[in-house]
Amino acid sequence: MGRRRRQRGQRHGRRRRVMSFLQPCLLVMLHQRRAHGYSLMNRLGEFGFSPDMLDPSLVYRALRDMEAAGMVTSEWDSESRGPQRRVYRVTPEGEHDLAEWTGDLARTRQEIDHLLAAYERSERDPDQGGGDTG
Amino acid sequence: MGRRRRQRGQRHGRRRRVMSFLQPCLLVMLHQRRAHGYSLMNRLGEFGFSPDMLDPSLVYRALRDMEAAGMVTSEWDSESRGPQRRVYRVTPEGEHDLAEWTGDLARTRQEIDHLLAAYERSERDPDQGGGDTG
DNA sequence: CAGACTATAGACAAAATGTCAATATGTCAA
DNA sequence: TTGACATATTGACATTTTGTCTATAGTCTG
Numbered sequence: 001m002g003r004r005r006r007q008r009g010q011r012h013g014r015r016r017r018v019m020s021f022l023q024p025c026l027l028v029m030l031h032q033r034r035a036h037g038y039s040l041m042n043r044l045g046e047f048g049f050s051p052d053m054l055d056p057s058l059v060y061r062a063l064r065d066m067e068a069a070g071m072v073t074s075e076w077d078s079e080s081r082g083p084q085r086r087v088y089r090v091t092p093e094g095e096h097d098l099a100e101w102t103g104d105l106a107r108t109r110q111e112i113d114h115l116l117a118a119y120e121r122s123e124r125d126p127d128q129g130g131g132d133t134g
Numbered sequence: 135m136g137r138r139r140r141q142r143g144q145r146h147g148r149r150r151r152v153m154s155f156l157q158p159c160l161l162v163m164l165h166q167r168r169a170h171g172y173s174l175m176n177r178l179g180e181f182g183f184s185p186d187m188l189d190p191s192l193v194y195r196a197l198r199d200m201e202a203a204g205m206v207t208s209e210w211d212s213e214s215r216g217p218q219r220r221v222y223r224v225t226p227e228g229e230h231d232l233a234e235w236t237g238d239l240a241r242t243r244q245e246i247d248h249l250l251a252a253y254e255r256s257e258r259d260p261d262q263g264g265g266d267t268g
Numbered sequence: 269c270a271g272a273c274t275a276t277a278g279a280c281a282a283a284a285t286g287t288c289a290a291t292a293t294g295t296c297a298a
Numbered sequence: 299t300t301g302a303c304a305t306a307t308t309g310a311c312a313t314t315t316t317g318t319c320t321a322t323a324g325t326c327t328g
Contacts, residue, residue, distance in 0.1 A: 020315085021242075021245070021249075024249060025249060028249055028252050028253050028256070031253065031256055032252075032256045036275080036276095037275070037276070038274060038275050038276080041275095046248070046252075047245060047248060047249060047252075048241070048244075048245040048248070055316095055317070055318065055319085056275085056276080057276085057277075057278085057317090057318080057319090057320095058316075058317075060275085060276055060277065061277085061316090064276095064277085081324085081325065081326095082273095082274060082275075082324060082325055082326090083274055083275045083276075083322095083323055083324045083325075084275075084276080084323085084324080085274085085275060085276080086275085086276070098253070102249075102250055102253050105246050105249065105250060106246075106250060107182070108155075108246060109243055109246045109247070109250075110182075111155070111181060111182040112239050112240075112242060112243045112246075113243070114180070114181060114182070115155075115158060115159060115162055115181060115236075115239065116236055116239060116240060116243075118162050118166075118180075118181075119162050119165065119232070119236050122162070122165055122166045154284085170306080170307095171306070171307070172305060172306050172307080175306095189285095189286070189287065189288090190306085190307080191286090191287085191288090191307085191308075191309085192285075192286075194306090194307060194308065195285090195308090198308090215293085215294065216293060216294050216295090216304095216305060216306075217291095217292055217293045217294075217305060217306045217307075218292085218293085218306075218307080219305085219306060219307080220306085220307075
């Protein structure tokens with residue numbers, strides 16, 4: 001008896017997806033207007049990320065990865081006091097990728113719906129102990 | 135010009151999520167009725183998995199992992215001709231996990247909605263070139 | 269100057285995924 | 299009876315993605 005599910009990050013109570021959802025969120029924000037990493041990080045709350053489940057380095061890495069993939073470009077912002085900030089903007093290729101990505105997400109949403117429907121259906125209409133095993 | 139996005143699996147044209155969605159799908163199917171890996175694999179099409187993006191070993195591994203996590207149990211099916219099959223069923227703990235998991239997925243769904251809404255809103259109501267960067 | 273906030277980056281560890289190949293049994297046809 | 303094919307499961311290894319911790323640096327406030 002005993003040990004529950006996997007044991008992972010110490011900082012996260014509940015292990016939620018951060019994964020492949022982070023990049024599209026950043027891209028949508030950059031699609032709205034250009035911005036630097038730190039401000040994007042602070043706006044991620046809108047998309048369901050809680051600040052304590054999100055290490056800044058994840059955000060910066062995601063941005064660098066997207067730049068390497070050609071979805072965004074960046075330049076150092078000259079006109080700002082304080083530590084230098086790298087300002088990102090979406091490329092035309094990035095706009096194209098974002099359009100595809102939202103299409104994928106719409107499909108993902110449908111599949112989640114399907115799964116939830118299947119679950120709820122089987123709650124109403126149980127068939128435990130049946131068998132397709134033979 | 136240029137190299138497109140990442141280059142990865144040769145077999146997948148389009149790189150779609152298989153990820154953490156596989157386990158809940160299997161669990162829902164097992165919630166409906168007990169079954170062995172191979173049959174589950176064949177029913178994954180319902181949930182949006184295309185057969186050519188899904189190596190069987192992923193399915194079997196997912197099942198073993200879920201067993202290690204206490205969500206399902208298995209036994210060899212005695213009464214079946216052919217190669218031995220391992221029949222899985224959900225444990226009470228697995229039912230509990232599944233209920234939580236569907237809750238998480240419902241939240242994920244909402245977050246996808248939010249992202250898509252933000253994207254579509256900015257399509258209708260563009261604000262390019264503005265700046266929160268200063 | 270210390271300490272807090274803004275801002276970005278690098279290294280390394282751990283976890284999730286993907287790919288390939290091995291094994292075994294049963295059926296069907298040549 | 300051999301060869302091909304579908305059923306069925308497993309293991310090893312490579313690659314990719316995520317997570318965590320730490321370093322660096324400028325600016326502002328007291």
